[in-house]
Amino acid sequence: MNTDLLWQMDMRGGASLSGDYKLLLKQHIGKPDIPCVQEGDSVRRGARIALADGPEPDLHASVSGTVTQVTREFIVIRGEKPDRDSYEQLPSGDLKERIRAAGIVGMGGAGFPTGIKLSQDITGGTVIANAAECEPILNHNVAQIEADPAEIYRGLVYAMEAVHAARGVIAIKHKHHKAISLLKNVIDDDRVSVFPVEDLYPAGEERALIRDILGILVPPEERAITANTIVINTETLSRVTQAVELGRPVISKNLTVAGKLHGGPKALTLMDVPIGARVGDLIEEAGGIDGDYGEIIMDGPFMGHSVTPDDVITKTTGGIIVTMPFLPEKLPLGLLVCACSASETRMREIAKKMGADVAGVERCKHAVWARGGLKCQNPGVCPGQADRVLRLRKAGARALLIGNCSDCSNTVMSLAPKLHMPVHHVTDSAMRAMDLHLIRKLQKKQPSI
Numbered sequence: 001m002n003t004d005l006l007w008q009m010d011m012r013g014g015a016s017l018s019g020d021y022k023l024l025l026k027q028h029i030g031k032p033d034i035p036c037v038q039e040g041d042s043v044r045r046g047a048r049i050a051l052a053d054g055p056e057p058d059l060h061a062s063v064s065g066t067v068t069q070v071t072r073e074f075i076v077i078r079g080e081k082p083d084r085d086s087y088e089q090l091p092s093g094d095l096k097e098r099i100r101a102a103g104i105v106g107m108g109g110a111g112f113p114t115g116i117k118l119s120q121d122i123t124g125g126t127v128i129a130n131a132a133e134c135e136p137i138l139n140h141n142v143a144q145i146e147a148d149p150a151e152i153y154r155g156l157v158y159a160m161e162a163v164h165a166a167r168g169v170i171a172i173k174h175k176h177h178k179a180i181s182l183l184k185n186v187i188d189d190d191r192v193s194v195f196p197v198e199d200l201y202p203a204g205e206e207r208a209l210i211r212d213i214l215g216i217l218v219p220p221e222e223r224a225i226t227a228n229t230i231v232i233n234t235e236t237l238s239r240v241t242q243a244v245e246l247g248r249p250v251i252s253k254n255l256t257v258a259g260k261l262h263g264g265p266k267a268l269t270l271m272d273v274p275i276g277a278r279v280g281d282l283i284e285e286a287g288g289i290d291g292d293y294g295e296i297i298m299d300g301p302f303m304g305h306s307v308t309p310d311d312v313i314t315k316t317t318g319g320i321i322v323t324m325p326f327l328p329e330k331l332p333l334g335l336l337v338c339a340c341s342a343s344e345t346r347m348r349e350i351a352k353k354m355g356a357d358v359a360g361v362e363r364c365k366h367a368v369w370a371r372g373g374l375k376c377q378n379p380g381v382c383p384g385q386a387d388r389v390l391r392l393r394k395a396g397a398r399a400l401l402i403g404n405c406s407d408c409s410n411t412v413m414s415l416a417p418k419l420h421m422p423v424h425h426v427t428d429s430a431m432r433a434m435d436l437h438l439i440r441k442l443q444k445k446q447p448s449i
């Protein structure tokens with residue numbers, strides 16, 4: 001991306017704390033929280049409004065105001081007080097108690113409760129701070145590092161202390177020279193280092209990072225702990241620092257708003273947006289939608305799902321992208337599903353939006369069922385796609401819709417054009433909205449965001 005397409009907007013404290021904020025009771029892996037407020041209650045920003053039914057994180061008010069609706073799925077607060085900087089602080093407690101009480105979850109999208117993750121003991125092991133931000137277009141993690149590298153560094157040291165790790169590694173794409181330099185300037189502990197990763201998808205996949213940094217390929221059915229390692233997103237680490245040092249619960253989220261917006265393609269970094277804010281309001285904040293569009297995606301182009309302007313952001317929302325209209329495809333489509341990208345259901349939805357019939361579905365041979373979903377046996381390393389493409393052609397497909405990683409998309413492009421099969425990628429309409437190279441043949445020099 002041209003750097004002049006990158007804008008930043010500081011919403012620290014919230015651009016507007018008035019209006020309705022709808023806070024979902026399930027913003028994490030595990031059981032939903034149980035409301036502890038009633039309609040008509042006045043709440044202060046940072047106050048607990050729903051409690052975990054187990055080790056999951058509690059939910060805190062993202063704005064001060066009046067509770068106007070309580071259901072089994074969500075709580076609505078009508079924000080009334082423009083208290084940009086104040087919030088109800090967490091009760092005092094030790095490191096782990098503060099992390100647990102702050103309601104922190106994996107803010108890179110996973111939603112795994114951080115209090116549970118950092119209650120593990122990996123004595124002598126490694127904490128990897130994941131700043132790879134490998135989804136195209138998203139830029140808020142790197143923007144946050146550039147704004148306050150010390151907050152993330154201190155969060156990493158707190159995490160290392162909590163789990164008794166011997167080493168901390170910050171994984172970030174090699175192209176982010178400024179962020180890398182800033183991080184190196186604040187690191188004053190020999191146990192912590194920066195590890196540059198490739199500008200490819202899915203470089204930030206947890207097991208890809210462990211493989212590339214530690215040389216250990218964790219099997220799909222296992223977790224990072226198998227390698228005595230914990231991988232944690234950089235925004236999550238900043239929330240750890242805020243909880244420990246300021247007693248601040250998770251009440252806001254950093255995200256990227258991008259795509260087909262007035263003023264031309266751009267990616268705005270919105271910092272500290274109150275959780276529960278409407279998608280449509282944030283798009284307006286970023287300039288509003290420019291004319292016809294395909295869909296609104298929440299999160300990145302690979303893993304994201306389509307939403308409406310009335311949906312709301314959660315603790316795990318990473319992006320809001322307004323895409324270009326879908327290119328129609330009249331030929332029957334073959335779907336090639338990846339473990340680290342759009343699901344088959346999502347790909348069928350995209351095919352429908354393209355007006356195409358689905359002739360067949362195949363999975364990358366590295367994609368296997370494990371831990372309740374598809375997992376890649378060796379993330380980002382293509383096992384070869386020729387047999388899958390030929391099987392789809394045999395099933396009647398005359399065009400392809402793929403969701404593959406960078407390396408596998410490259411492989412598909414070695415064969416499909418020879419078979420005169422047009423190729424579409426699930427990320428296309430988002431990438432077109434940003435004037436970015438499509439995920440096809442690997443470029444010698446990857447476009448920089």
Ligand code: SF4
Nearest residue numbers: 338339364376380405
């Ligand atoms: S190897 Fe296959 S399953 Fe793994 S990331 Fe690439 S396309 Fe996805």
